[in-house]
Amino acid sequence: MSETPQTTEPALSDAELLSRTATAVRAAGAALRERFGEVVRHRTRDELMRALAANDDTVLDLLRPRLTSLRPGVGWVEDELDGGALPPGEWWVVDPAEGNVNHLHALPEWAVTATLVRENQPVLTVVHLPLTGETCTALSGAGAHLDGRPLCVSRTTDLGLSIVATSQARPDEHEDVVRRIGSSITAMLLDALVVRTSVPATLHLLNVAAGRIDAFWQFAGARADLLPGALLVTEAGGRISDAGGGPWTPRSGSLVAAAPGVHAAVVATLSR
Structure with a gap:
């Protein structure tokens, strides 16, 4: 994990930050969509890992500087496979290619995600599906939305x-x-x-x-x-x-x- 330098500029509200995070995630997702299409062949585990890393890097090269500029001073989780609790403070938890292996196999189930975690509680999140153009967002205490429409779980009881x-x-x-x-x-x-x-x-x-x-x-x-x-x-x-x-x-x-x-x-x- 690493931390970015502190700043004295006024911080965005969480609602403003969510909106701008969604814009940044969509832009990064467009770059990943450009790489989607043919099955990426790999004969060894090393070749697979390099292909996965290439997708990650394509997104992070765009997304990390944008999120850092939106919220200077927030920590960054380097490995999306990490688990457990985070240190105190605010952290960006990003999966640049959630479902990366599906992307490499030309399967449609993949996304780009970015979540701001504050004191180990998720505060806001953006999940963007570049193939459909859908963007799901959630802000703690303010609901979850799909392209601006409220989301609601099912009412089934059986x-x-x-x-x-x-x-x-x-x-x-x-x-x-x-x-x-x-x-x-x-x-x-x-x-x-x-x-x-x-x-x-x-x-x-x-x-x-x-x-x-x-x-x-x-x-x-x-x-x-x-x-x-x-x-x-x-x-x-x-x-x-x-x-x-x-x-x-x-x-x-x-x-x-x-x-x-x-x-x-x-x-x-x-x-x-």
Whole structure:
């Protein structure tokens, strides 16, 4: 992690900062869209990592200086795969290519995200989908929106009629986490209507916030995967917890995000 120099210029309000952050994220997303199309072939892990890094760098070269100029003095999280709590203060948590591996495989499920975290609480977030042009935003205490339209979670109360989703946090998860993911999917296949399993987590969480699906869960995970969607779901009226139903924080080993009417049932299924 690194920090930018301090400034004496007046800070933008959070609402103003959200608007300008959205403009910056959309501009960076346009650059990433220019790189999308053909499948990027790779024969080794090193080739894959270089291709992923090239996408990240394309976005960060545009986005980092713009966000730094908007909020001088805010820390910057260097690795989007980092997890756990942040040091005190304000931090930008950015995923320059959320769903990067999908981008390389010419699959449409990817986005650019930027979240301002203050004292380990997400304050504002922008999730931009360059292929559709959609931009989801959330501001703590002021709701979640899709292109200016309010988002609201679903009103379903029956897990048996629900579409639910999960995602793996990393390709190289510990075997214990992988087995827990597998058993949770089996349990949810028995209790829910439809179970979706894909990456990235942020887009599932966006769909929960929009009422398109009813619940999402994940074991482990990085801050950049979960903080944007957690704020979107909370501001859209959803419930956030860990898999046991307790409070969720960036330190938690699991996340459940659900419509209020099915949250308890999701936790019960995952706790079996």
